[in-house]
Structures are given as structure tokens and as C-alpha cells.
Amino acid sequence: MSIYEVAYNLEKAIRQSEEFQRLKKMYEEIQHDETSSRMFNNFRNIQMRLHQKQMTGEEILPEEIEQAQKVAALVQQHDKIAQLMELEQRMSFLIAELNKIVLKPLEELYNEFE
Numbered sequence: 001m002s003i004y005e006v007a008y009n010l011e012k013a014i015r016q017s018e019e020f021q022r023l024k025k026m027y028e029e030i031q032h033d034e035t036s037s038r039m040f041n042n043f044r045n046i047q048m049r050l051h052q053k054q055m056t057g058e059e060i061l062p063e064e065i066e067q068a069q070k071v072a073a074l075v076q077q078h079d080k081i082a083q084l085m086e087l088e089q090r091m092s093f094l095i096a097e098l099n100k101i102v103l104k105p106l107e108e109l110y111n112e113f114e
Contacts, residue, residue, distance in 0.1 A: 023087040
């Protein structure tokens with residue numbers, strides 16, 4: 001089996017995982033509720049804009065940080081969005097763990113010569 005086949009099998013396993021299915025279901029619920037969807041999408045857009053500025057070295061203004069904090073606090077008070085964010089964190093943790101496993105051969109290789 002090639003490395004790409006293994007990767008595609010891993011992708012399939014992730015899509016079929018309970019964690020992903022729960023995340024997908026909650027995301028769909030939020031997208032079908034206009035108010036929740038608008039609130040969540042606004043939050044994500046602010047996050048992405050700040051992340052992009054950070055990655056390009058642009059200055060993030062105090063007003064932008066304050067706005068992001070206010071929106072985050074509002075979003076966390078919304079039960080379904082808070083649940084979605086928790087599910088996203090779990091999925092992110094799972095992906096990080098998988099990444100550690102995948103990169104283990106390189107880590108071992110480089111640590112072998114230290």
C-alpha cells in the first residue's frame with residue numbers, strides 16, 4: 001500500500017469518526033439557523049482576518065483585539081456555538097495527535113544523532 005493510499009484511508013477514517021460526525025452535525029445545525037449562522041460566521045471571519053494579519057506581520061490594532069474579544073464572549077454564551085467550538089477543539093486535538101504519529105519517524109531520525 002502506498003503512502004498516499006494510507007493517507008486517503010486516514011482521511012476516510014476521520015470523516016467516519018464519531019468526533020467528525022458530531023462536529024459536522026453541530027455545524028449543520030448552526031448553519032440552518034440564520035441567527036446562529038450569522039453570529040458564527042462573523043466570529044470566524046474576525047478570527048481569520050486577525051490570523052492572516054498575524055501571519056503577514058501586520059499590526060493588530062487594539063480595537064480589533066477588543067472587537068474579537070467581545071464577539072468571542074458573545075459567541076461563547078450561545079449554547080450551540082459553544083458546543084461547536086468544543087467539538088472543534090476535540091477535533092483539533094485528534095488531528096494534532098495524528099500529526100505526532102505521522103511525524104514520529106522524522107523525530108526519531110533527528111533525535112538519533114543528537
